[in-house]
Amino acid sequence: MLAEMIQRLFERSLDDAAQAQARGGQWLDALWAEVEEMGLPLALLGEDQGGFGLSAAEQGEALMLLGKLAVPLPVAETMGANRLLAKAGLPLADGAAGLARADHLTVENGILKGRVERVAWGEHLSCLALAVGDTLYRVPRSGWSLAEAGSAVNFHPRPALEIAWEIDAQAPLPHCPLAEGATLRAHQIAGALEAALDMTLRHTATRVQFGKPLQKNQVVQHELAKLAGELACATAAAGLAAEALERSDVLGVAAGSLRAREAAGNGAGIATQMHGAIGFTREHALHLYTTSLWTWRDEFGGQVFWARLLGKAAVDAGGDGYWPMVTQL
Amino acid sequence: MSAIPFPAPPLDSDEVLALRTEFRAFLDKHLGHRTPRQRSDNWYGFDRQFSLEMGKAGYLGMTWSKQYGGHERSAYERYVVVEESLAWGAPVGAHWIADRQSGPSIIKFGTDEQKETLLPRIAAGELAFGIGMSEPDSGSDLAATRTKAVRDGDVYRVTGTKVWTSFAHEADYVILFCRTSGTPADRHNGTSQLLVDLKNTPGLTIRPIIDLAGQHHFNEMHFEDAIVPAKNLLGREGDGWNQVMSELAFERSGPERFLSSIELMYQLIEVLKGREDDAAMATIGRLTAQLAVLRRLSRSVAAMLQNHQDAGLQASIVKDVGAVWEQTLPDFARQLVDAEPDPRTAAAYAGVLANIVHNAPSWSLRGGTREILRGIIARGLGTR
Numbered sequence: 001m002l003a004e005m006i007q008r009l010f011e012r013s014l015d016d017a018a019q020a021q022a023r024g025g026q027w028l029d030a031l032w033a034e035v036e037e038m039g040l041p042l043a044l045l046g047e048d049q050g051g052f053g054l055s056a057a058e059q060g061e062a063l064m065l066l067g068k069l070a071v072p073l074p075v076a077e078t079m080g081a082n083r084l085l086a087k088a089g090l091p092l093a094d095g096a097a098g099l100a101r102a103d104h105l106t107v108e109n110g111i112l113k114g115r116v117e118r119v120a121w122g123e124h125l126s127c128l129a130l131a132v133g134d135t136l137y138r139v140p141r142s143g144w145s146l147a148e149a150g151s152a153v154n155f156h157p158r159p160a161l162e163i164a165w166e167i168d169a170q171a172p173l174p175h176c177p178l179a180e181g182a183t184l185r186a187h188q189i190a191g192a193l194e195a196a197l198d199m200t201l202r203h204t205a206t207r208v209q210f211g212k213p214l215q216k217n218q219v220v221q222h223e224l225a226k227l228a229g230e231l232a233c234a235t236a237a238a239g240l241a242a243e244a245l246e247r248s249d250v251l252g253v254a255a256g257s258l259r260a261r262e263a264a265g266n267g268a269g270i271a272t273q274m275h276g277a278i279g280f281t282r283e284h285a286l287h288l289y290t291t292s293l294w295t296w297r298d299e300f301g302g303q304v305f306w307a308r309l310l311g312k313a314a315v316d317a318g319g320d321g322y323w324p325m326v327t328q329l
Numbered sequence: 330m331s332a333i334p335f336p337a338p339p340l341d342s343d344e345v346l347a348l349r350t351e352f353r354a355f356l357d358k359h360l361g362h363r364t365p366r367q368r369s370d371n372w373y374g375f376d377r378q379f380s381l382e383m384g385k386a387g388y389l390g391m392t393w394s395k396q397y398g399g400h401e402r403s404a405y406e407r408y409v410v411v412e413e414s415l416a417w418g419a420p421v422g423a424h425w426i427a428d429r430q431s432g433p434s435i436i437k438f439g440t441d442e443q444k445e446t447l448l449p450r451i452a453a454g455e456l457a458f459g460i461g462m463s464e465p466d467s468g469s470d471l472a473a474t475r476t477k478a479v480r481d482g483d484v485y486r487v488t489g490t491k492v493w494t495s496f497a498h499e500a501d502y503v504i505l506f507c508r509t510s511g512t513p514a515d516r517h518n519g520t521s522q523l524l525v526d527l528k529n530t531p532g533l534t535i536r537p538i539i540d541l542a543g544q545h546h547f548n549e550m551h552f553e554d555a556i557v558p559a560k561n562l563l564g565r566e567g568d569g570w571n572q573v574m575s576e577l578a579f580e581r582s583g584p585e586r587f588l589s590s591i592e593l594m595y596q597l598i599e600v601l602k603g604r605e606d607d608a609a610m611a612t613i614g615r616l617t618a619q620l621a622v623l624r625r626l627s628r629s630v631a632a633m634l635q636n637h638q639d640a641g642l643q644a645s646i647v648k649d650v651g652a653v654w655e656q657t658l659p660d661f662a663r664q665l666v667d668a669e670p671d672p673r674t675a676a677a678y679a680g681v682l683a684n685i686v687h688n689a690p691s692w693s694l695r696g697g698t699r700e701i702l703r704g705i706i707a708r709g710l711g712t713r
Contacts, residue, residue, distance in 0.1 A: 221703065233619075255621040308607055319598050
C-alpha cells in the first residue's frame, strides 16, 4: 500500500521540469513538503515510534521504488538516518537528514569540529546522523556551514560541510552510517535497474531497424537477458544487505552492497548500449537512471572499501573456513 | 513490470542449521581424507561407496514419500544437503542425476511398478542414472532427435545414437528421449521416454568419449535394434517432449551452477593468506559478494520449488550468471597468483588450477548452453 502511495505521489508531482531543477542543484521544496506530509521520513520505523511498522519486504519495496522513480531528494537518506537515530535513542530528524561517518573529527571543550565530505543535499538538511569512532552525533543544521560545493554524477549537490557544533545530542553508535547508507543505495540501485530494464524493453520493442524491432535480434535478446540477470542480482543483493543490517552483520552488508554496486555499472552500460545514441542524451529519461546508478555505486564507502573489508575477512577465514563464512552472509 | 521476481528466501530455521551441522560432520567423517585435487572434481566425482553411505544416512530421495524409500523432508532441506555436498567437493556422481532428475521424473510420470522397483533403490544410493537426451545431430535442438523406438509386441526396438552421457559406463539406467512415431520434422510430436537398463540391454554398446582433460566421463550410447521391454516406457507414449522439459527444469534449478570451481577459491585463499595485498583482498571481496548473491538467488529458487511455483526462468538466470562466476574464477586467480597449472602435480594450487582450467569450458555448455539460456530468459521478458 505504501508502495502505491509513493508511486502516486511522485508520478503526480515529479515531472521533467522538476528533475531539471534538481539537476541544477535546486531543492524541490514543495515536493519535500509532500514527502513529509505522507510520513515517509519515518517509514522504516515501527508503529510505536511513529513509523509504519512495515515488513522487511515492504521496506525493501519502498526503498527500491525511490530508485525506480529517480526521486531527486534525500528521502532514502532521511529514512535511514531516522532508523539509526531511533536505534540510538536520539531525537528524530525534523526535516531532511543525512548520514555520514568522519573519524578524523575532533572534540575540544565539548565542540565537535572538522570537515565532512560530500553530503547529499547538505545545505538543505535539518540534521546529520554523524558517526565519529563509536559515537553517533545528531548534528543540527546550525552546527555546520558549507565548506565547498560538490556535485554527483547525476548533478545533485554533494557539498563538503564544516562542522563546528557544541555537542548536545550523542549516543553509542548502534550501527555504522556507511552500512545504513550502503544498504539504502543497494535498494535504489535495484530500483533504478528495474526502470532501466523496463525502458530498454520498451525501446527495443518499438525501435525498428533493418525492417524489424531491435529485440527480434538474438544478439539484442542476449543483452536483455544479461540486464535481467544484473537486476536479479541487485535485488537479491539489496535484500541480503537489509537482512545483514538488521542483525548488525557488516560483512553481509558488504556483500550485498558490493554486488549491487557492480550491477549498477554493468546494467547501466547494457541499457545505454541498447538504446543507441538517444540513451546518451538528456532527451530520453534513461539518463536520469544511468547517471544516478553511476552516482550511487560509489557512495557510502566505495567499492574498494567494502571489497577489502569482505576480502580480508574471507582470507582470514582461510580455505577451510571460507564456505562456512559464505553460508552466514 | 518486467523484472523476473525472486522471492526472498526463508531465513535458516533451527532445523536447517542443525541439518547443516549434522551433514558437515557426515561429510567430514566420510570424505575428510580427500585431497584438494580430488575435491576439485566436484560433481563429476563417482564413488558408489559414498553414495551408499548417503543413502544409508537418509540424504537421498529426501523429499520423496516414505512409501518409495524417501524421507518426506522439505525441498529446502534437500537444497542444504546438495549445496554442502558441492561445497565439499563430494563425489556425488553415483547418485547425483538419479536424485536430482531421474527419480523426480519417475515420481511424476512412472507406473506403480517403476516407482516401487526403482525409487527405493535410488534413495538407498544403489542406482546410478545417466541422461539420454543429446545426439550427434541434436544437442541444443533437442526436438530434432532421431533415435527411434518401434513397438514390437511387448518390447520396443531402439535404433540410434546418444552422446555426452556422463557415467553411462558406470551407471545402471538412463532415461532415453526418443521418437516413437513420425520423423525429426515432426519436432515435439511423437517423442517418448524409455527407462533403459544399461547393464542388461541387448543391442546397446557404450563407447567412451574422452574429454580434453583426458578423463572418461562422457560416453556414446549406440542402440542397434536394441530391445527394451515395453513396460519400461516412462509416462505416456508421445508425451516425451513435455516430460523431458519437466526433467530439464529439475536439472537446471540447483546450486551446482556456480559451485563447480569452489575448490579453487579455497586454494586461492590459502595462497593469499598472510599477504598484505589490498588489490588481492578487494578481488576476493568482490568474488565473495558475487557468490553470496548467487547463493541467495539459488535459495530463492529452492523456496519457489518448495512452494510448487514454476521457477524455470529464475533457474535459467541463476545458471547463466552462475556459470560466469565459476568459469571466470581461474582468470581472477591468474591475476593474483603466478603459478603454472599442472594436471599431474601433487601441489594443491597448481593441480586444482589445472583441473579447473581443463573443465571450466564445459560449464556454460552442460544442461543448456549459455546461448539457449539467454534465449529462454529473453522469451520470459516477452521479446519473442
